[in-house]
Amino acid sequence: MVAWTDFERATIQDIFGKIEYDVVGPAALSRCLIVYPWTQRYFGNFGNLYNAAAITGNPMVAKHGTTILNGLERAVKDMDNIKTTYAELSVLHSEKLHVDPDNFKLLADCLTIVVAATFGQAFTGEVQAAFQKFLAVVVSSLGRQYH
Secondary structure, three states, rough: OOOOHHHHHHHHHHHHOOHHHHHHHHHHHHHHHHOOOOHHHHHHOOOOOOOOHHOOHHHHHHHOOOOOOOHHHHHHHHHHHHHHHHHEEEEEEEEEEEEEHHHHHHHHHHHHHHHHHHHHHOOOOHHHHHHHHHHHHHHHOOHHHHH
16 A cells, blocks of 8 residues: 555645646657657557657547546545556456556656646646656556566
8 A cells, every 4th residue: 555645645636636638648648659659559440640740630549548547537536545446457458458567657757747748837846756656656556467
């Protein structure tokens, strides 16, 4: 179990309460697919992912980016049970989709960048530390089935 401070809990809830899922999610996933092109192999059924413009304009990428943030909201609502919350998703990603678990960390990094750009100066070092701690727990939970 992860020990969360009151500041960390409040910060995570504040971030997810303020971001626009249908903007931040697609931007983070698009960034990941562009910066780390090998991650595209898991999205072969998404159609044209041949360049940055195609990725950022792809409605399936946008939809999945929003889905990812909606999935993160589940963890925000139950921060003391993140591993249990993601048990089924961990099995799905490891056993059916065969996603390299390192890609979860890459996406978490891209999400951090997009959120930082969204919040600007309000995304202080303390806020970033809380956000990255939260994402590290999520990444660990999603990768749990691989261990």
